[in-house]
Amino acid sequence: MSPEQLDNIALEYKKKVKIYDKVVKICCGTGCISSGSLKLYDRFKDIINLEGLAAKVLVKKTGCHGLCERGPIVVFGDDEILYQSVGKRNVNEDVKSLIETIKSNKIADKLLYKGDDKTKRYVSPLDIPFYAGQNRIVLSLNGTIDPEDIDEYIQRGGYRALYKALKMNTDEIIDWVQKSGLRGRGGGGFPTGAKWRSCKDAEGQPKYILANGDEGDPGAFMDRSLMEGNPHAVLEGMIIGGYAIGSNQGYIYVRDEYPLAVNRLSKAIEKAREYGFLGRNIFNSGFKFDITIFRGGGAFVCGESTALMSSIEGKAGEPRAKYVHTVEKGLWEKPSNLNNVETWACVPHIINKGWEWFASIGTQGSKGTKVFSLVGKVKNTGLIEVPMGMTLREIIFGLGGGIQGDKKFKAVQTGGPSGGCIPAEYLEMPVDFDSLTKLGSMMGSGGMIVMDERNCMVDVARYFLTFLVEESCGKCTPCREGVRRMYEIVERICNGNGDKGDIEHLEELARAINLGSLCALGQSAPNPVLSTIKYFKDEYLAHIEDKKCPAGVCKALIKFSIVPEKCTGCTLCAHECPVKCITGKKKEVHTIDQAQCIRCGTCYDNCRFDAIKIE
Amino acid sequence: MEVDIGKLNTILNKYGGDKSYILAMFQDIQKEYRYLPKDTLKYICDKLNIPFSKGYEVATFYKAISLKPRGKHTIHVCLGTACHLRGGPNILDSFERVLNVKKGDTTGDGMFTLESVNCLGACALAPLVKVDEKDFGKTTSVTVNKIISEFKDGE
Ligand SMILES: Cc1cc2nc3c(=O)[nH]c(=O)nc-3n(C[C@H](O)[C@H](O)[C@H](O)COP(=O)(O)O)c2cc1C
Ligand code: SF4
Numbered sequence: 001m002s003p004e005q006l007d008n009i010a011l012e013y014k015k016k017v018k019i020y021d022k023v024v025k026i027c028c029g030t031g032c033i034s035s036g037s038l039k040l041y042d043r044f045k046d047i048i049n050l051e052g053l054a055a056k057v058l059v060k061k062t063g064c065h066g067l068c069e070r071g072p073i074v075v076f077g078d079d080e081i082l083y084q085s086v087g088k089r090n091v092n093e094d095v096k097s098l099i100e101t102i103k104s105n106k107i108a109d110k111l112l113y114k115g116d117d118k119t120k121r122y123v124s125p126l127d128i129p130f131y132a133g134q135n136r137i138v139l140s141l142n143g144t145i146d147p148e149d150i151d152e153y154i155q156r157g158g159y160r161a162l163y164k165a166l167k168m169n170t171d172e173i174i175d176w177v178q179k180s181g182l183r184g185r186g187g188g189g190f191p192t193g194a195k196w197r198s199c200k201d202a203e204g205q206p207k208y209i210l211a212n213g214d215e216g217d218p219g220a221f222m223d224r225s226l227m228e229g230n231p232h233a234v235l236e237g238m239i240i241g242g243y244a245i246g247s248n249q250g251y252i253y254v255r256d257e258y259p260l261a262v263n264r265l266s267k268a269i270e271k272a273r274e275y276g277f278l279g280r281n282i283f284n285s286g287f288k289f290d291i292t293i294f295r296g297g298g299a300f301v302c303g304e305s306t307a308l309m310s311s312i313e314g315k316a317g318e319p320r321a322k323y324v325h326t327v328e329k330g331l332w333e334k335p336s337n338l339n340n341v342e343t344w345a346c347v348p349h350i351i352n353k354g355w356e357w358f359a360s361i362g363t364q365g366s367k368g369t370k371v372f373s374l375v376g377k378v379k380n381t382g383l384i385e386v387p388m389g390m391t392l393r394e395i396i397f398g399l400g401g402g403i404q405g406d407k408k409f410k411a412v413q414t415g416g417p418s419g420g421c422i423p424a425e426y427l428e429m430p431v432d433f434d435s436l437t438k439l440g441s442m443m444g445s446g447g448m449i450v451m452d453e454r455n456c457m458v459d460v461a462r463y464f465l466t467f468l469v470e471e472s473c474g475k476c477t478p479c480r481e482g483v484r485r486m487y488e489i490v491e492r493i494c495n496g497n498g499d500k501g502d503i504e505h506l507e508e509l510a511r512a513i514n515l516g517s518l519c520a521l522g523q524s525a526p527n528p529v530l531s532t533i534k535y536f537k538d539e540y541l542a543h544i545e546d547k548k549c550p551a552g553v554c555k556a557l558i559k560f561s562i563v564p565e566k567c568t569g570c571t572l573c574a575h576e577c578p579v580k581c582i583t584g585k586k587k588e589v590h591t592i593d594q595a596q597c598i599r600c601g602t603c604y605d606n607c608r609f610d611a612i613k614i615e
Numbered sequence: 616m617e618v619d620i621g622k623l624n625t626i627l628n629k630y631g632g633d634k635s636y637i638l639a640m641f642q643d644i645q646k647e648y649r650y651l652p653k654d655t656l657k658y659i660c661d662k663l664n665i666p667f668s669k670g671y672e673v674a675t676f677y678k679a680i681s682l683k684p685r686g687k688h689t690i691h692v693c694l695g696t697a698c699h700l701r702g703g704p705n706i707l708d709s710f711e712r713v714l715n716v717k718k719g720d721t722t723g724d725g726m727f728t729l730e731s732v733n734c735l736g737a738c739a740l741a742p743l744v745k746v747d748e749k750d751f752g753k754t755t756s757v758t759v760n761k762i763i764s765e766f767k768d769g770e
């Protein structure tokens with residue numbers, strides 16, 4: 001392969017697409033698939049064929065566009081029109097609207113994104129605040145290209161960075177990465193260039209390049225969307241890294257729960273080999289490199305670097321002490337460079353556009369952009385990419401559109417099980433590695449989980465402890481036993497059996513676990529508890545002293561009842577109650593049978609008349 | 616349990632008999648039987664020349680591997696953070712009640728195994744349920760009944 005050949009492929013692709021009048025992109029990311037986008041795609045293709053439009057309209061399957069909750073998402077051309085929830089209620093009817101848009105440019109009002117006041121409708125996604133506030137670099141091609149078509153990636157500039165890098169001196173590449181200020185997107189935020197350099201300088205052969213696609217943080221799906229939506233970007237970054245560091249073999253570790261990512265990556269690897277971007281003598285440089293996918297086995301701890309390497313070696317994924325760094329002795333005791341998949345995907349951009357460009361984005365200590373999964377009780381849930389330093393308020397209320405049902409914002413959880421909950425008073429905080437750490441939370445991999453007044457912070461602490469008790473590998477006592485003790489205490493508090501002194505006891509355990517644990521799972525396990533105690537102590541006290549759960553979540557402490565004056569007898573609560581313990585005639589006051597009620601709160605969340613009260 | 620040696624050998628060969636791929640082999644075997652039968656575990660360990668205890672350690676360490684037979688359909692209720700906050704535990708509760716099993720168990724008729732999972736990566740559609748390969752977003756206790764009958768009737 002030569003650069004001329006790349007240009008040719010790009011040209012051919014352009015020619016191929018030019019014959020079409022219209023391009024229609026249907027999101028086939030995981031979110032939209034679960035909302036029915038594959039069915040929509042098939043039906044739409046059928047009708048296109050039936051109507052004899054196949055020669056005029058190119059229908060593409062793409063990766064995630066970001067607005068997952070409103071999927072299936074359909075975008076026309078280069079962001080001219082965005083349709084949302086297409087085919088969710090009625091596939092045939094919506095496909096008809098799509099065809100009409102194609103035939104006569106008639107825009108289907110009801111499929112457009114609506115503004116908050118319900119009157120404003122947005123046609124182009126670029127006008128929707130959710131997109132307008134973003135700066136998409138890593139995600140620039142996500143939702144644009146067909147991830148299974150390498151030609152389209154090449155047409156969009158793909159593999160040019162690889163060519164350029166292979167002409168550069170390896171030290172120069174590492175210099176660029178270092179000067180760009182890129183920090184690892186996997187959680188810790190370690191400077192990427194420095195890591196590469198130590199791996200390059202380490203003694204021993206062979207060396208390994210590893211991509212961490214484990215994404216164990218619950219509530220995070222950036223890496224998944226990237227591997228599914230633009231797999232070649234990850235590969236290209238890894239190949240460049242391999243060249244710079246002096247490695248000929250790469251591995252991508254993908255979690256077991258992500259079969260579609262494995263599938264798309266496998267296809268991408270196959271194609272890259274066919275085109276000569278992997279294999280021997282890449283771009284006639286004499287450099288050889290190959291990549292193998294390794295499927296994880298559903299263990300959170302395997303995202304930790306040493307555990308991940310054990311896992312690839314065919315062992316149980318237990319971490320080991322890191323007095324010897326993995327860049328010196330990692331996989332099979334050989335120098336190994338592990339980066340997160342998003343980190344890898346940043347690399348081609350840095351090579352293409354230069355380190356100065358990358359360093360000009362973001363804040364002093366955190367350069368570039370970061371992809372976040374904005375989920376929980378926020379209106380526009382989905383995937384976003386913003387420059388580092390944007391404030392929490394801009395993200396949650398600007399891009400996210402605020403809290404669902406206009407409830408009160410309570411906290412945002414970042415950093416997954418190693419992170420913490422940040423309360424409303426810090427909404428003006430710029431989001432970057434250092435400021436989140438200062439607040440007692442963490443950047444983590446980029447999950448941002450928004451909570452409202454109906455979420456109990458003690459319950460959230462219990463949730464993370466349950467998770468960590470389950471996921472601790474059990475190798476060291478402070479983590480194995482200590483986290484369990486913390487769980488038991490918090491569980492007791494939630495059950496209404498909290499005692500004076502529990503909070504102090506939790507804080508003491510937290511210190512011991514942090515000091516005595518071998519890996520970062522244990523060391524950071526107390527964070528969700530500590531941050532909720534720090535910012536929401538009153539909620540703990542309400543549980544312990546008053547035996548009350550203000551948010552109405554902890555089942556032992558609450559009771560739901562119907563306020564007769566407010567109940568209109570709409571029957572909705574009775575219909576939704578999972579144990580059918582609500583009775584009442586239509587248009588008459590309803591009642592709850594307390595003996596049967598399981599206190600799930602479904603009735604409360606569904607009643608539109610505020611007629612259900614939590615005590 | 617009848618073990619198909621031919622199939623096991625095919626799987627072993629697919630990975631060139633390389634013991635670092637033991638987890639992948641287990642996953643492939645599990646695709647065949649929906650769980651990892653003890654005899655297959657033993658066979659693989661013998662062939663790879665590793666002690667049974669080592670193979671057993673790997674098989675029990677990873678959640679993706681089940682040593683217990685599974686039902687015809689596996690229901691995964693997501694209990695990741697986003698799903699937890701939007702009512703995931705209530706959904707699990709509903710499945711437990713309707714199917715009359717506890718998390719981790721299989722219904723008497725061998726139709727469903729009920730499990731939880733810590734995030735499936737479609738968190739925007741929380742609470743999420745996955746049955747075999749199919750995702751159901753924004754589930755409620757009403758959809759729980761629908762999901763169960765869809766798979767019961769559809770076999
Ligand atoms: C318990 C635990 C789980 C982790 N899970 C992940 C993960 O899922 N993905 C990831 O990229 N990094 C994860 N990490 C961080 C990795 O150990 C490692 O720091 C990172 O992959 C390095 O890449 P980066 O420098 O590009 O961030 C985890 C760390 C710990 C302690
Ligand atoms: S801190 Fe926990 S997860 Fe980490 S090695 Fe120790 S027991 Fe295992």
Ligand code: SF4
Binds near residue numbers: 566608
């Ligand atoms: S949903 Fe509210 S208003 Fe309707 S019947 Fe139930 S309590 Fe009454």
Ligand code: SF4
Binds near residue numbers: 580598599
């Ligand atoms: S809390 Fe749940 S179980 Fe109780 S009445 Fe309301 S919906 Fe029914």
Ligand code: FES
Binds near residue numbers: 032
């Ligand atoms: S999966 Fe379609 S927008 Fe995210």
Ligand code: FES
Binds near residue numbers: 220695699736739
């Ligand atoms: S938290 Fe349930 S899918 Fe992510």
